Amino acid sequence: MRSVKYSGAGQAAEVVSLVEAEIPRPGAGEVVVRVGAVGINPVDVKIRAAATDFGPIEYSDRPGWDVAGVVSEVGEGAGRWTTGDRVFALAAFPSAAHTLADYAIVAAADLASAPASWSTAQAGAAPLVALTAWQALEAAGVVAGHRVLVLGGSGGVGHLAIQLAKARGAHVIATASTAKHDLVRSWGADEVIDYRDAERLAVVPRVDAVIITVDDTLPPHGAVGDATAVITITGLSDPQRDQLAAWGAAPVARILVHADGAQLAEIAALADAGAATVHLDSTFALEELSAAHERVESGRVTGKAAVIVDPEL
Structure with a gap:
């Protein structure tokens, strides 16, 4: 072979x-x-x-x-x-x-x-991106009615995080370049913001969870309040962690995906129900x-x- x-x-x-x-x-x-x-x-x-x-x-x-x-x-x-x-x-x-x-x-x-x-x-x-998104949402405790901010909504993990968060009944805000906004909306994002639009990002109200999928990126201050879960797949510097803690984020965690056939089976069921692609x-x-x-x-x-x-x- x-x-x-x-x-x-x-x-x-x-x-x-x-x-x-x-x-x-x-x-x-x-x-x-x-x-x-x-x-x-x-x-x-x-x-x-x-x-x-x-x-x-x-x-x-x-x-x-x-x-x-x-x-x-x-x-x-x-x-x-x-x-x-x-x-x-x-x-x-x-x-x-x-x-x-x-x-x-x-x-x-x-x-x-x-x-x-x-x-x-x-x-x-x-598998890797779908399980990463699934496990990030689990770590953040996302449930129906939560507001979730996905930083990097057009990437591999980001586009699955949007769909899997929507499948949980969350309201999803995602960042992406302007040219990709229609595509990101097609995956279920309720709001899409250009990641370079500092003025628009500054007025995002507090969310329940932030999923960070891009390097060296923090959520806007206004989106993070007491008990906002911030989950990163890329890592945070000590100063970034300190900043998030000062804003009241909890937990602040980096996850590393792990293999899990049972979770993949749940994702496959959502796919066949039309909730994930x-x-x-x-x-x-x-x-x-x-x-x-x-x-x-x-x-x-x-x-x-x-x-x-x-x-x-």
Whole structure:
């Protein structure tokens, strides 16, 4: 089978190659997935460029975490999964998973049935960002009637956070460039504000939760009051944390997504109910992985980029 390999740290065009490898065999509690599509995320390009662990995220020269495809072999004790099942997963994250290959090992507990309403490319692109959004909303305690501010509403996590917050019954305010406002509204945002419009941002009234998906960004002061939950997926400096604490935000937390098949199954149910979709910015063949990395590194991705490993699935 084909498998992606990194030769070391560096630019994608310099270090990414395809090599031949043995088709893996499942152990106890595992399945082998014939891979249809894999999402490419900012963490993929960061860890490739450094060729070292990225905090608790494990580096491997055989990359990939997102995956969608069809079960091709089932290990002992792998639960309800059978050959031919159409599935998707965030495999093993933050440990190495090696999904950028024709076949991949996935723990049965990480798997969910892929939404019938999504293409394989959408299902492959979704797991990391969908679970990040889900877990951020959980950490913020978002429930029906809450007001939620999503900073970075047109990105991978942001566009799922909008939809999943709406599915919980929240009122959603999102930031995005003006050119993307109609698209962000189509995902369910009740209000959309240009992230450069300081005057408009300054008058956003207090919200119950802020989801930060972009680097080095704080919510406007007026949006944060007593018990506003601020959840970031990018991290905050100590001065930024102190500022939020002074404004009364609680909790202020950074989350790192973890694999969870049960949560993915809930997201899939919402997808098939028409409450969540994945916007594909661009797709690439496996042989074009370097170009996919370059697209993500550009910072101009709207929604998600995906690699199509097997176009027949």
